[in-house]
Amino acid sequence: MSKRQDVIDLDEVVAKYRPVISFRVRKSLGSYNPDWEDVVNEILTQAVAKIKSGEFRGESSVGTFIYTITSRRIIDYIRQKTKVLKHIPEPSAFPDPHDSIEAQERSALIAGAIQKLKPKFKEVLYLYYYKEMSRDEVAKELGISPRRVSERVNYALKLIKKQVKK
Amino acid sequence: MSKCQYDQEIDNYLLDRMTESEKAKFEEHYFNCTACFEKVSERDTIVRVIKSREVLFAPGSAPQGAARSMGWLDRLSEAFSARKLAWAGAAALLLVAVLTLIPLLHRTSPEFVLNGEDTVRGGSITLISPVIDIASTPAFFEWQKIGDDIEYQVSIYKNTLLWKTTTKDNRITLPDEVRKTLTPGVNYSWRVKAFSAEGTLIAVSSRVQFKIKAD
Numbered sequence: 001m002s003k004r005q006d007v008i009d010l011d012e013v014v015a016k017y018r019p020v021i022s023f024r025v026r027k028s029l030g031s032y033n034p035d036w037e038d039v040v041n042e043i044l045t046q047a048v049a050k051i052k053s054g055e056f057r058g059e060s061s062v063g064t065f066i067y068t069i070t071s072r073r074i075i076d077y078i079r080q081k082t083k084v085l086k087h088i089p090e091p092s093a094f095p096d097p098h099d100s101i102e103a104q105e106r107s108a109l110i111a112g113a114i115q116k117l118k119p120k121f122k123e124v125l126y127l128y129y130y131k132e133m134s135r136d137e138v139a140k141e142l143g144i145s146p147r148r149v150s151e152r153v154n155y156a157l158k159l160i161k162k163q164v165k166k
Numbered sequence: 167m168s169k170c171q172y173d174q175e176i177d178n179y180l181l182d183r184m185t186e187s188e189k190a191k192f193e194e195h196y197f198n199c200t201a202c203f204e205k206v207s208e209r210d211t212i213v214r215v216i217k218s219r220e221v222l223f224a225p226g227s228a229p230q231g232a233a234r235s236m237g238w239l240d241r242l243s244e245a246f247s248a249r250k251l252a253w254a255g256a257a258a259l260l261l262v263a264v265l266t267l268i269p270l271l272h273r274t275s276p277e278f279v280l281n282g283e284d285t286v287r288g289g290s291i292t293l294i295s296p297v298i299d300i301a302s303t304p305a306f307f308e309w310q311k312i313g314d315d316i317e318y319q320v321s322i323y324k325n326t327l328l329w330k331t332t333t334k335d336n337r338i339t340l341p342d343e344v345r346k347t348l349t350p351g352v353n354y355s356w357r358v359k360a361f362s363a364e365g366t367l368i369a370v371s372s373r374v375q376f377k378i379k380a381d
Contacts, residue, residue: 020203023210024193034357034370037327063198070197071190084366100325101353101375110215114222126223129216132181135174154173160212 008051008062014044017066024067028074035077043073106164113163121156128153176206180213220250291318291358291371303348303378308337309358312369319359323373324352350378 022040029036047069050056056065114122127138128149139146178184179192196203216222292310307320320338321330329344348354354376360369 016200017197019207020197023203023207024197034359034373037323041327061198064194067194067197071193106211107215107218110212111219111222114216114219122223125216128177129181129213130220130223150174153177157209157212161208 008058010048010051013051013062013066014048017047017063018044021066021070024070025074029077039073039077043070046073109164110160113160116163117156117159121152121159124149124152125156176209179206180210291360291369293356293358293371293374296376303345304340304376305345306337306339307356309371311336312360315363316368317361317363319361320356321359322354322356324354328354348378353377 018040021043022036025036025039025043029039043066047056047066050065050069060068114125117125123142124138127133127141128135133141135146135149138149142149144152175192179189184192196206291312293307294310295306295308296304307322309318315334317332317334318336319330319332322328322344328347331338355373356376357373358371359367362368
């Protein structure tokens with residue numbers, strides 16, 4: 001069921017979609033790049049303008065509408081930067097010094113939780129995420145089934161989340 | 167779709183194993199599904215922590231499980247922990263140095279933390295003030311000039327942009343209505359971008375955080 005444009009609450013849309021737009025933009029631009037926040041605001045501004053003007057009439061879902069604007073804006077940004085810099089800007093690696101204090105604290109909590117894990121959980125996380133080995137490769141390395149690898153990874157993540165939420 | 171398969175999909179996305187069209191489909195989905203987005207975002211945060219801290223995986227507790235897995239952790243420890251611990255030590259020393267300065271401030275003052283990295287672009291801008299020693303809510307913001315005929319764009323943030331202005335000078339005075347909104351105990355940050363006369367971005371400063379000490 002699509003919303004008619006006069007029923008859409010603009011403040012709600014902005015508040016609801018800012019986190020997901022931010023996530024997507026930071027993923028492409030990299031968090032080192034100080035432009036990401038401006039780009040997010042531009043996307044929201046554009047979306048609001050299109051809703052207000054009636055250009056978006058609810059023919060697709062709001063999420064898809066916002067996603068389309070986001071993708072296009074990111075492509076434009078990269079194209080723009082490629083002209084100035086003569087090469088495609090690299091998305092940032094880790095960690096992120098421009099994170100808010102809250103995000104840095106959260107990261108510290110997660111690190112603490114990982115530290116506390118039993119070696120068998122630490123090792124799957126290391127091989128699977130840090131070394132980016134495939135599930136099958138990890139299975140071979142540890143001498144367990146691929147399915148067991150997935151179970152262990154997911155359980156480790158569950159333990160981390162549980163610890164952080166305390 | 168079983169839970170296991172779905173988790174695998176998130177991992178493929180986060181570890182960049184999808185084709186462009188698979189990615190687009192996945193992204194469009196999480197733009198439409200809050201529950202899925204939260205899962206993706208949560209896992210992304212954890213994966214980022216894992217990737218940034220190899221030292222986490224040095225053996226701390228007693229060996230368990232197969233001899234093979236101990237071998238992994240042992241090798242890791244040799245390869246990384248000495249160097250990383252040295253860095254951690256240096257960072258800790260720096261932090262101690264900064265913290266010992268704070269008791270020397272007798273009045274309410276914002277704490278400024280330089281977040282280090284200069285940006286990816288060619289030039290960078292040094293922010294002069296406000297930095298660590300400030301007596302009260304900053305009335306003006308100042309930075310190092312980097313050339314002639316430059317237009318500077320100053321942005322001040324809470325979580326999102328609070329206020330932005332441009333100037334050809336290398337300092338700005340905060341208007342009263344903005345000064346009034348700065349609350350003690352809240353995290354703010356600011357940065358400066360420099361544009362040439364033609365409007366090309368030529369340099370960006372680090373984003374410096376500050377917080378006014380609550381009474």
